[in-house]
Amino acid sequence: MAQHDHTDHGDGQDHSGHDHPHVVDHGEGGHHQLGCGLHGHHGGDFDPGATAFHHIADANIYSVGPFGIPLPCIVYAPGEGWDFFMSSKFHYDAHGTGTHAYNGYVLDGGSIKRVDDDNFPDGLVEGVEIGHDSEGHSAMCYQDKLYPLESKSTADFGLFGGGITGFYDFSITKNVVSMLAVFLIMFFVFRAVASRYKSNPDRAPSGLQGFLEPIFVFIQDEVAKPFLGEHYLKFIPFLMSLFFFILGLNLWGQIPFLGGSNVTGNLAFTAVLAIFAFIVVNINGNKHYWEHVFWMPGVPAWVKVILTPVEALGLFIKPITLALRLFANITAGHMVIIIFVSFIFIFGKSGTVPAGAYGSSIPTVLLTMFMMAIELLVAFIQAFVFTILTTSYLGAAIEDDHAHEGAH
Amino acid sequence: MGGSIAAIGMGLAVIGAGIGLASIGGKAMEAIARQPEAVGDIRSNMILIAALIEGAALIAIVFAFLVA
Numbered sequence: 001m002a003q004h005d006h007t008d009h010g011d012g013q014d015h016s017g018h019d020h021p022h023v024v025d026h027g028e029g030g031h032h033q034l035g036c037g038l039h040g041h042h043g044g045d046f047d048p049g050a051t052a053f054h055h056i057a058d059a060n061i062y063s064v065g066p067f068g069i070p071l072p073c074i075v076y077a078p079g080e081g082w083d084f085f086m087s088s089k090f091h092y093d094a095h096g097t098g099t100h101a102y103n104g105y106v107l108d109g110g111s112i113k114r115v116d117d118d119n120f121p122d123g124l125v126e127g128v129e130i131g132h133d134s135e136g137h138s139a140m141c142y143q144d145k146l147y148p149l150e151s152k153s154t155a156d157f158g159l160f161g162g163g164i165t166g167f168y169d170f171s172i173t174k175n176v177v178s179m180l181a182v183f184l185i186m187f188f189v190f191r192a193v194a195s196r197y198k199s200n201p202d203r204a205p206s207g208l209q210g211f212l213e214p215i216f217v218f219i220q221d222e223v224a225k226p227f228l229g230e231h232y233l234k235f236i237p238f239l240m241s242l243f244f245f246i247l248g249l250n251l252w253g254q255i256p257f258l259g260g261s262n263v264t265g266n267l268a269f270t271a272v273l274a275i276f277a278f279i280v281v282n283i284n285g286n287k288h289y290w291e292h293v294f295w296m297p298g299v300p301a302w303v304k305v306i307l308t309p310v311e312a313l314g315l316f317i318k319p320i321t322l323a324l325r326l327f328a329n330i331t332a333g334h335m336v337i338i339i340f341v342s343f344i345f346i347f348g349k350s351g352t353v354p355a356g357a358y359g360s361s362i363p364t365v366l367l368t369m370f371m372m373a374i375e376l377l378v379a380f381i382q383a384f385v386f387t388i389l390t391t392s393y394l395g396a397a398i399e400d401d402h403a404h405e406g407a408h
Numbered sequence: 409m410g411g412s413i414a415a416i417g418m419g420l421a422v423i424g425a426g427i428g429l430a431s432i433g434g435k436a437m438e439a440i441a442r443q444p445e446a447v448g449d450i451r452s453n454m455i456l457i458a459a460l461i462e463g464a465a466l467i468a469i470v471f472a473f474l475v476a
Contacts, residue, residue: 222452321463328466385459388452 036141038131046349048342052335054095056262059110059174060087061096065257068092071177073112075105075152077167087112087171089124101125101142105167106149108138113149114167115140120147155268175269178261182248190244219243223388227395235394238280242273243387250330250379254372264382265330267323274323277390282315285397318393322386329382333375340368414472421468428461 062069070088090098096110104115129141138149152169154162224232249263293311348357436454
Protein backbone atom coordinates (compact mmCIF):
# COMPACT_ATOMS: atom_id res chain seq x y z
CA MET A 1 0.00 0.00 0.00
CA ALA A 2 2.89 2.33 0.59
CA GLN A 3 6.30 2.72 -0.92
CA HIS A 4 7.78 1.98 2.40
CA ASP A 5 11.39 0.98 2.68
CA HIS A 6 10.98 -0.64 6.08
CA THR A 7 8.79 -3.45 4.80
CA ASP A 8 11.51 -6.00 5.52
CA HIS A 9 10.75 -5.60 9.20
CA GLY A 10 7.33 -7.11 8.88
CA ASP A 11 4.40 -6.19 11.06
CA GLY A 12 4.43 -6.70 14.77
CA GLN A 13 8.19 -7.12 14.95
CA ASP A 14 9.84 -5.26 17.77
CA HIS A 15 11.96 -2.40 16.50
CA SER A 16 12.57 -1.18 20.02
CA GLY A 17 12.57 2.33 18.67
CA HIS A 18 15.99 2.09 17.02
CA ASP A 19 15.02 2.59 13.42
CA HIS A 20 15.58 6.04 12.13
CA PRO A 21 12.78 8.10 10.68
CA HIS A 22 12.72 8.64 6.98
CA VAL A 23 14.76 11.50 5.74
CA VAL A 24 12.43 14.06 4.21
CA ASP A 25 13.35 14.33 0.54
CA HIS A 26 12.60 17.90 -0.49
CA GLY A 27 12.00 18.87 -4.05
CA GLU A 28 11.82 15.36 -5.46
CA GLY A 29 8.42 16.07 -6.93
CA GLY A 30 5.39 13.91 -6.26
CA HIS A 31 4.13 13.38 -2.77
CA HIS A 32 6.54 12.56 -0.04
CA GLN A 33 5.44 9.25 1.34
CA LEU A 34 5.85 8.14 4.94
CA GLY A 35 5.04 4.81 6.52
CA CYS A 36 1.46 3.53 6.86
CA GLY A 37 0.48 5.37 3.68
CA LEU A 38 0.86 8.77 5.35
CA HIS A 39 1.72 11.80 3.30
CA GLY A 40 4.42 14.11 4.61
CA HIS A 41 3.69 17.79 5.12
CA HIS A 42 6.71 18.73 3.06
CA GLY A 43 8.31 17.71 -0.16
CA GLY A 44 6.32 17.44 -3.32
CA ASP A 45 4.66 20.54 -4.67
CA PHE A 46 5.15 23.69 -2.68
CA ASP A 47 1.91 24.90 -1.12
CA PRO A 48 2.11 28.64 -0.36
CA GLY A 49 -1.23 28.67 1.45
CA ALA A 50 -0.25 25.94 3.89
CA THR A 51 3.15 27.58 4.41
CA ALA A 52 1.49 30.90 5.21
CA PHE A 53 -0.90 29.32 7.70
CA HIS A 54 1.97 27.42 9.31
CA HIS A 55 3.94 30.63 9.81
CA ILE A 56 1.15 32.79 11.22
CA ALA A 57 0.12 30.11 13.69
CA ASP A 58 1.29 29.97 17.26
CA ALA A 59 4.06 27.44 17.95
CA ASN A 60 5.78 25.64 20.78
CA ILE A 61 9.14 26.60 19.30
CA TYR A 62 10.64 30.07 19.10
CA SER A 63 12.58 30.27 15.86
CA VAL A 64 15.27 32.94 15.68
CA GLY A 65 16.82 32.83 12.23
CA PRO A 66 17.72 29.19 11.53
CA PHE A 67 17.55 28.13 15.18
CA GLY A 68 14.46 26.66 16.77
CA ILE A 69 14.60 27.45 20.46
CA PRO A 70 12.62 24.93 22.54
CA LEU A 71 9.93 26.32 24.81
CA PRO A 72 8.31 24.86 27.92
CA CYS A 73 5.20 22.80 27.29
CA ILE A 74 2.40 22.66 29.84
CA VAL A 75 -0.38 20.33 28.76
CA TYR A 76 -3.37 18.93 30.58
CA ALA A 77 -5.44 15.96 29.52
CA PRO A 78 -8.52 15.09 31.58
CA GLY A 79 -7.88 11.75 33.27
CA GLU A 80 -4.14 11.86 32.64
CA GLY A 81 -3.27 15.01 34.52
CA TRP A 82 -0.67 17.66 33.87
CA ASP A 83 2.57 17.26 31.92
CA PHE A 84 5.49 19.65 32.05
CA PHE A 85 8.43 19.28 29.67
CA MET A 86 10.51 21.18 27.13
CA SER A 87 9.58 20.93 23.48
CA SER A 88 13.19 19.82 22.76
CA LYS A 89 11.97 16.36 23.86
CA PHE A 90 10.29 16.02 20.46
CA HIS A 91 13.57 16.33 18.46
CA TYR A 92 11.88 18.52 15.88
CA ASP A 93 13.28 19.45 12.46
CA ALA A 94 13.33 22.86 10.78
CA HIS A 95 9.59 22.63 10.14
CA GLY A 96 8.77 21.94 13.77
CA THR A 97 7.77 18.33 13.19
CA GLY A 98 9.18 15.98 15.79
CA THR A 99 10.47 12.42 15.47
CA HIS A 100 9.91 11.57 19.14
CA ALA A 101 6.71 11.28 21.11
CA TYR A 102 6.57 12.11 24.80
CA ASN A 103 3.82 10.85 27.11
CA GLY A 104 1.55 10.51 24.12
CA TYR A 105 2.22 14.02 22.80
CA VAL A 106 3.92 14.79 19.50
CA LEU A 107 4.97 17.98 17.76
CA ASP A 108 3.40 18.51 14.35
CA GLY A 109 4.41 21.61 12.42
CA GLY A 110 5.33 23.47 15.59
CA SER A 111 2.19 22.73 17.57
CA ILE A 112 1.57 19.98 20.10
CA LYS A 113 -0.82 17.20 19.21
CA ARG A 114 -1.94 14.24 21.21
CA VAL A 115 -2.04 10.63 20.13
CA ASP A 116 -5.69 9.67 20.27
CA ASP A 117 -5.06 6.08 21.37
CA ASP A 118 -4.82 4.76 24.92
CA ASN A 119 -2.57 1.86 23.89
CA PHE A 120 0.23 4.15 22.80
CA PRO A 121 3.09 3.89 25.33
CA ASP A 122 3.90 6.74 27.70
CA GLY A 123 7.33 8.23 28.17
CA LEU A 124 9.78 8.99 25.38
CA VAL A 125 9.06 7.05 22.18
CA GLU A 126 11.50 7.40 19.31
CA GLY A 127 10.94 7.03 15.61
CA VAL A 128 7.44 8.33 15.02
CA GLU A 129 6.45 9.71 11.63
CA ILE A 130 3.92 12.50 11.46
CA GLY A 131 1.96 13.41 8.38
CA HIS A 132 -1.60 13.39 7.15
CA ASP A 133 -3.70 10.54 5.83
CA SER A 134 -5.48 10.45 2.49
CA GLU A 135 -8.38 12.46 3.91
CA GLY A 136 -6.09 15.22 5.13
CA HIS A 137 -6.41 14.37 8.84
CA SER A 138 -3.29 14.62 10.89
CA ALA A 139 -1.96 11.19 11.83
CA MET A 140 1.16 9.42 13.02
CA CYS A 141 2.91 6.18 12.05
CA TYR A 142 4.76 4.18 14.67
CA GLN A 143 5.95 0.62 14.10
CA ASP A 144 3.76 0.33 11.01
CA LYS A 145 0.65 1.19 12.97
CA LEU A 146 -1.45 4.25 12.23
CA TYR A 147 -2.44 6.49 15.12
CA PRO A 148 -4.81 9.44 14.70
CA LEU A 149 -3.67 12.74 16.21
CA GLU A 150 -5.89 15.35 17.83
CA SER A 151 -5.20 19.06 18.05
CA LYS A 152 -5.35 21.07 21.24
CA SER A 153 -8.66 22.40 22.53
CA THR A 154 -9.67 25.81 21.26
CA ALA A 155 -12.39 28.11 22.49
CA ASP A 156 -13.85 28.92 19.07
CA PHE A 157 -16.92 26.68 19.60
CA GLY A 158 -16.19 24.88 16.34
CA LEU A 159 -16.48 28.06 14.25
CA PHE A 160 -12.97 27.77 12.86
CA GLY A 161 -12.75 23.99 12.86
CA GLY A 162 -11.57 23.73 16.45
CA GLY A 163 -13.40 22.89 19.63
CA ILE A 164 -12.84 20.94 22.81
CA THR A 165 -10.60 17.93 22.23
CA GLY A 166 -8.85 15.45 24.50
CA PHE A 167 -6.28 17.86 25.93
CA TYR A 168 -5.60 21.47 26.78
CA ASP A 169 -2.40 23.33 25.96
CA PHE A 170 -1.28 25.96 28.49
CA SER A 171 2.27 26.12 27.17
CA ILE A 172 4.55 29.13 27.11
CA THR A 173 4.25 29.36 23.34
CA LYS A 174 5.92 31.70 20.88
CA ASN A 175 3.12 34.21 21.32
CA VAL A 176 3.36 34.11 25.11
CA VAL A 177 7.13 34.65 24.95
CA SER A 178 6.58 37.63 22.63
CA MET A 179 3.96 39.09 24.96
CA LEU A 180 6.26 38.73 27.97
CA ALA A 181 9.14 40.29 26.03
CA VAL A 182 7.06 43.29 24.94
CA PHE A 183 5.63 43.60 28.43
CA LEU A 184 9.13 43.72 29.96
CA ILE A 185 10.42 46.15 27.34
CA MET A 186 7.42 48.43 27.93
CA PHE A 187 7.83 48.20 31.69
CA PHE A 188 11.48 49.22 31.68
CA VAL A 189 11.19 51.83 28.94
CA PHE A 190 8.21 53.59 30.49
CA ARG A 191 9.67 53.39 33.97
CA ALA A 192 12.90 54.98 32.75
CA VAL A 193 10.97 57.73 30.95
CA ALA A 194 8.65 58.33 33.89
CA SER A 195 11.51 58.60 36.36
CA ARG A 196 13.14 61.20 34.15
CA TYR A 197 9.98 63.31 34.26
CA LYS A 198 9.88 62.90 38.00
CA SER A 199 13.47 63.98 38.56
CA ASN A 200 13.33 66.96 36.22
CA PRO A 201 10.01 67.72 34.54
CA ASP A 202 11.27 70.84 32.78
CA ARG A 203 14.16 69.26 30.92
CA ALA A 204 13.73 68.91 27.16
CA PRO A 205 12.92 65.29 26.22
CA SER A 206 15.80 63.25 24.87
CA GLY A 207 16.35 59.76 23.54
CA LEU A 208 13.44 57.36 24.01
CA GLN A 209 11.54 60.08 25.79
CA GLY A 210 11.66 62.15 22.63
CA PHE A 211 10.17 59.26 20.66
CA LEU A 212 7.44 58.36 23.14
CA GLU A 213 6.32 61.77 24.30
CA PRO A 214 4.80 62.95 20.99
CA ILE A 215 2.92 59.65 20.62
CA PHE A 216 1.69 59.80 24.19
CA VAL A 217 0.61 63.43 23.87
CA PHE A 218 -1.05 62.67 20.53
CA ILE A 219 -3.18 59.90 22.04
CA GLN A 220 -3.97 62.09 25.02
CA ASP A 221 -4.91 65.21 23.05
CA GLU A 222 -6.41 63.76 19.88
CA VAL A 223 -8.05 60.64 21.28
CA ALA A 224 -8.74 60.85 24.99
CA LYS A 225 -9.66 64.52 25.46
CA PRO A 226 -12.12 65.00 22.56
CA PHE A 227 -14.11 61.87 23.38
CA LEU A 228 -13.91 61.72 27.15
CA GLY A 229 -13.90 65.40 28.04
CA GLU A 230 -13.13 66.15 31.66
CA HIS A 231 -13.10 62.47 32.70
CA TYR A 232 -10.15 61.63 30.47
CA LEU A 233 -7.52 61.26 33.20
CA LYS A 234 -9.35 58.33 34.75
CA PHE A 235 -9.05 56.28 31.55
CA ILE A 236 -5.61 57.36 30.38
CA PRO A 237 -3.80 54.35 31.94
CA PHE A 238 -6.15 51.88 30.23
CA LEU A 239 -6.01 53.59 26.85
CA MET A 240 -2.24 54.04 26.90
CA SER A 241 -1.71 50.41 27.91
CA LEU A 242 -3.96 49.30 25.06
CA PHE A 243 -2.24 51.50 22.52
CA PHE A 244 1.36 50.80 23.45
CA PHE A 245 0.85 47.07 24.03
CA ILE A 246 -0.78 46.65 20.61
CA LEU A 247 1.81 48.87 18.97
CA GLY A 248 4.68 47.06 20.67
CA LEU A 249 3.40 43.65 19.65
CA ASN A 250 2.69 44.81 16.10
CA LEU A 251 6.24 46.08 15.78
CA TRP A 252 7.72 43.02 17.54
CA GLY A 253 6.08 40.79 14.94
CA GLN A 254 7.60 42.93 12.18
CA ILE A 255 11.23 42.34 13.14
CA PRO A 256 12.65 39.95 10.52
CA PHE A 257 14.27 36.69 11.68
CA LEU A 258 13.04 37.19 15.22
CA GLY A 259 10.34 34.58 15.19
CA GLY A 260 7.89 36.76 13.26
CA SER A 261 5.39 36.14 16.01
CA ASN A 262 1.86 37.03 15.08
CA VAL A 263 0.40 37.93 18.48
CA THR A 264 -1.90 40.76 17.43
CA GLY A 265 -2.90 38.56 14.47
CA ASN A 266 -4.15 35.92 16.87
CA LEU A 267 -7.90 35.94 17.32
CA ALA A 268 -7.69 34.76 20.92
CA PHE A 269 -5.40 37.64 21.86
CA THR A 270 -7.47 40.32 20.12
CA ALA A 271 -10.65 38.82 21.57
CA VAL A 272 -9.23 39.20 25.10
CA LEU A 273 -8.36 42.84 24.38
CA ALA A 274 -11.88 43.41 23.04
CA ILE A 275 -13.39 41.75 26.12
CA PHE A 276 -11.41 44.14 28.31
CA ALA A 277 -12.69 47.05 26.23
CA PHE A 278 -16.24 45.69 26.48
CA ILE A 279 -16.02 45.38 30.28
CA VAL A 280 -14.50 48.82 30.77
CA VAL A 281 -17.11 50.47 28.52
CA ASN A 282 -20.11 48.77 30.09
CA ILE A 283 -18.99 49.07 33.71
CA ASN A 284 -18.58 52.80 33.21
CA GLY A 285 -21.78 53.22 31.27
CA ASN A 286 -24.10 55.69 33.02
CA LYS A 287 -27.87 55.93 33.20
CA HIS A 288 -28.18 57.77 29.90
CA TYR A 289 -26.09 55.17 28.10
CA TRP A 290 -28.31 52.30 29.20
CA GLU A 291 -31.40 54.36 28.50
CA HIS A 292 -30.15 54.92 24.96
CA VAL A 293 -29.53 51.20 24.56
CA PHE A 294 -32.78 49.85 25.92
CA TRP A 295 -35.34 52.67 25.61
CA MET A 296 -34.13 55.31 23.20
CA PRO A 297 -35.63 58.62 24.33
CA GLY A 298 -37.35 60.89 21.89
CA VAL A 299 -38.56 58.34 19.38
CA PRO A 300 -42.06 56.83 19.00
CA ALA A 301 -42.79 53.59 20.81
CA TRP A 302 -42.92 51.43 17.68
CA VAL A 303 -39.46 52.63 16.66
CA LYS A 304 -38.22 51.74 20.12
CA VAL A 305 -39.35 48.16 19.58
CA ILE A 306 -37.14 47.96 16.50
CA LEU A 307 -34.30 49.99 17.93
CA THR A 308 -33.83 48.14 21.22
CA PRO A 309 -32.77 44.78 19.73
CA VAL A 310 -30.48 46.55 17.27
CA GLU A 311 -28.85 48.57 20.02
CA ALA A 312 -28.55 45.54 22.28
CA LEU A 313 -26.89 43.58 19.47
CA GLY A 314 -24.64 46.56 18.86
CA LEU A 315 -23.26 46.20 22.38
CA PHE A 316 -21.69 42.90 21.30
CA ILE A 317 -20.95 43.70 17.66
CA LYS A 318 -18.69 46.60 18.68
CA PRO A 319 -16.11 44.48 20.58
CA ILE A 320 -16.39 41.68 18.01
CA THR A 321 -15.45 44.03 15.18
CA LEU A 322 -12.66 45.48 17.34
CA ALA A 323 -11.15 42.01 17.71
CA LEU A 324 -11.69 41.02 14.09
CA ARG A 325 -10.27 44.24 12.67
CA LEU A 326 -6.96 43.99 14.46
CA PHE A 327 -6.72 40.24 13.85
CA ALA A 328 -7.50 40.48 10.13
CA ASN A 329 -5.23 43.44 9.42
CA ILE A 330 -2.16 42.02 11.10
CA THR A 331 -2.72 38.48 9.84
CA ALA A 332 -3.24 39.74 6.29
CA GLY A 333 0.00 41.69 6.49
CA HIS A 334 1.98 38.68 7.68
CA MET A 335 0.40 36.46 5.05
CA VAL A 336 1.10 38.83 2.17
CA ILE A 337 4.77 38.95 3.14
CA ILE A 338 4.97 35.15 3.33
CA ILE A 339 3.22 34.79 -0.04
CA PHE A 340 5.70 37.24 -1.60
CA VAL A 341 8.61 35.22 -0.23
CA SER A 342 6.87 32.08 -1.51
CA PHE A 343 7.24 33.38 -5.08
CA ILE A 344 10.90 32.37 -4.90
CA PHE A 345 9.88 28.77 -4.18
CA ILE A 346 7.03 28.79 -6.69
CA PHE A 347 9.19 30.07 -9.58
CA GLY A 348 12.16 27.99 -8.47
CA LYS A 349 9.92 24.90 -8.25
CA SER A 350 11.16 24.16 -4.71
CA GLY A 351 14.82 24.38 -5.66
CA THR A 352 14.82 22.41 -8.90
CA VAL A 353 14.95 25.47 -11.18
CA PRO A 354 17.66 27.77 -9.78
CA ALA A 355 17.23 30.33 -12.57
CA GLY A 356 13.61 30.85 -11.57
CA ALA A 357 14.54 31.19 -7.91
CA TYR A 358 17.36 33.67 -8.52
CA GLY A 359 15.34 35.63 -11.07
CA SER A 360 12.30 35.96 -8.86
CA SER A 361 14.25 36.75 -5.70
CA ILE A 362 15.07 40.33 -6.76
CA PRO A 363 11.47 41.52 -7.35
CA THR A 364 10.44 39.49 -4.31
CA VAL A 365 12.86 41.27 -2.02
CA LEU A 366 11.70 44.63 -3.36
CA LEU A 367 8.03 43.74 -2.98
CA THR A 368 8.63 42.42 0.53
CA MET A 369 10.45 45.57 1.56
CA PHE A 370 7.60 47.68 0.18
CA MET A 371 5.05 45.54 2.01
CA MET A 372 6.97 45.75 5.26
CA ALA A 373 7.08 49.53 4.98
CA ILE A 374 3.29 49.52 4.60
CA GLU A 375 2.99 47.11 7.51
CA LEU A 376 5.00 49.51 9.66
CA LEU A 377 2.34 52.12 8.92
CA VAL A 378 -0.44 49.58 9.58
CA ALA A 379 1.14 48.73 12.95
CA PHE A 380 0.64 52.33 14.06
CA ILE A 381 -2.74 52.81 12.39
CA GLN A 382 -4.27 49.65 13.84
CA ALA A 383 -3.04 50.41 17.34
CA PHE A 384 -4.48 53.91 16.93
CA VAL A 385 -7.77 52.64 15.51
CA PHE A 386 -8.26 50.13 18.30
CA THR A 387 -7.62 52.84 20.87
CA ILE A 388 -9.74 55.54 19.25
CA LEU A 389 -12.71 53.19 18.75
CA THR A 390 -12.51 51.99 22.34
CA THR A 391 -12.35 55.63 23.42
CA SER A 392 -15.34 56.58 21.30
CA TYR A 393 -17.41 53.72 22.75
CA LEU A 394 -16.27 54.77 26.18
CA GLY A 395 -17.11 58.39 25.43
CA ALA A 396 -20.62 57.41 24.36
CA ALA A 397 -21.02 55.40 27.56
CA ILE A 398 -19.96 58.14 29.99
CA GLU A 399 -21.19 61.33 28.34
CA ASP A 400 -23.73 63.39 30.22
CA ASP A 401 -27.18 63.95 28.87
CA HIS A 402 -26.74 67.65 28.28
CA ALA A 403 -23.77 66.99 26.01
CA HIS A 404 -26.09 66.32 23.11
CA GLU A 405 -29.33 68.01 23.90
CA GLY A 406 -31.18 68.89 20.75
CA ALA A 407 -29.52 66.05 18.88
CA HIS A 408 -32.86 64.33 18.83
CA MET B 409 -18.39 24.72 -4.43
CA GLY B 410 -19.10 26.40 -1.12
CA GLY B 411 -15.56 27.73 -1.17
CA SER B 412 -15.89 29.41 -4.57
CA ILE B 413 -19.20 31.05 -3.66
CA ALA B 414 -17.60 32.29 -0.45
CA ALA B 415 -14.73 33.69 -2.49
CA ILE B 416 -17.21 35.63 -4.67
CA GLY B 417 -18.89 36.96 -1.53
CA MET B 418 -15.53 37.99 -0.14
CA GLY B 419 -14.77 39.85 -3.35
CA LEU B 420 -18.11 41.66 -3.25
CA ALA B 421 -17.52 42.70 0.37
CA VAL B 422 -14.11 44.06 -0.53
CA ILE B 423 -15.60 46.00 -3.48
CA GLY B 424 -18.10 47.60 -1.10
CA ALA B 425 -15.42 48.51 1.39
CA GLY B 426 -13.25 49.83 -1.41
CA ILE B 427 -15.99 52.17 -2.63
CA GLY B 428 -16.56 53.36 0.93
CA LEU B 429 -12.88 53.96 1.62
CA ALA B 430 -12.44 55.73 -1.71
CA SER B 431 -15.30 58.07 -0.96
CA ILE B 432 -13.94 58.88 2.52
CA GLY B 433 -10.43 59.38 1.20
CA GLY B 434 -11.59 61.60 -1.62
CA LYS B 435 -13.87 63.68 0.58
CA ALA B 436 -11.19 64.04 3.22
CA MET B 437 -8.68 65.25 0.64
CA GLU B 438 -11.23 67.77 -0.59
CA ALA B 439 -11.92 68.93 2.94
CA ILE B 440 -8.20 69.28 3.69
CA ALA B 441 -7.74 71.28 0.50
CA ARG B 442 -10.55 73.62 1.52
CA GLN B 443 -9.47 73.93 5.13
CA PRO B 444 -5.82 73.01 5.57
CA GLU B 445 -5.89 74.21 9.18
CA ALA B 446 -8.37 71.45 10.11
CA VAL B 447 -6.10 68.67 8.83
CA GLY B 448 -5.65 67.04 12.25
CA ASP B 449 -9.35 66.70 13.00
CA ILE B 450 -10.14 65.55 9.48
CA ARG B 451 -7.41 62.93 9.54
CA SER B 452 -8.43 61.32 12.80
CA ASN B 453 -12.11 61.30 11.85
CA MET B 454 -11.22 59.85 8.47
CA ILE B 455 -9.31 56.98 10.10
CA LEU B 456 -12.19 56.39 12.51
CA ILE B 457 -14.79 56.09 9.75
CA ALA B 458 -12.43 54.04 7.60
CA ALA B 459 -12.05 51.62 10.50
CA LEU B 460 -15.82 51.33 10.84
CA ILE B 461 -16.22 50.57 7.13
CA GLU B 462 -13.45 48.04 7.34
CA GLY B 463 -15.31 46.42 10.20
CA ALA B 464 -18.34 45.81 7.98
CA ALA B 465 -16.12 44.26 5.30
CA LEU B 466 -14.32 42.14 7.87
CA ILE B 467 -17.56 40.68 9.15
CA ALA B 468 -18.38 39.66 5.58
CA ILE B 469 -14.93 38.13 5.09
CA VAL B 470 -15.10 36.15 8.32
CA PHE B 471 -18.55 34.84 7.44
CA ALA B 472 -17.17 33.90 4.02
CA PHE B 473 -14.46 31.87 5.80
CA LEU B 474 -17.08 30.20 7.95
CA VAL B 475 -19.18 29.22 4.93
CA ALA B 476 -16.11 27.94 3.09
